[in-house]
Amino acid sequence: MLQGAIQVTSFDMNRLFSMIEQLRKSGFREDGNLSKLEEELARSEEVAAEQVAADVVTMNSRVLLRDEASGHDMLCTLVFPADANASENRISVVAPLGTAILGYRVGDVVNWAMPGGVRQYKILEISYQPEAAGDFHL
Secondary structure (H helix, E strand, O other): OOOOOOEEEHHHHHHHHHHHHHHHHOOOOOHHHHHHHHHHHHOOEEEOHHHOOOOEOOOOOEEEEEEOOOOOEEEEEEEOHHHOEHHHOEEEOOOHHHHHHOOOEOOOEEEEEEOOEEEEEEEEEEEEOOOOOOOOOO
């Protein structure tokens, strides 16, 4: 991942820390993923939802990614675990790819660690961001 600070809205930050706590209490099996998300949140810049730039990936954003190795594009939505659905490309923020894109901007390249190695994805476009659309409740 890039070394600079990522941006996360205060609304998302509060919900994400609460979600992490609840998942740990319920015995979530992938604690390493939760720890990685916590690390990303700890190094992020917290911003008001009304002030986040429209080119930043926030929760419930619809994002177009390009696999830098294959050139394959993928449209996905970053969601909370309960809303994740692989067949609809609804990627959980707790999944490595979800954690990798949270808070980054259009044009950024993020690394996604997979069992076969690290893949790089470029954020090409955000076709929907709740905050830019005035949907501050999502």
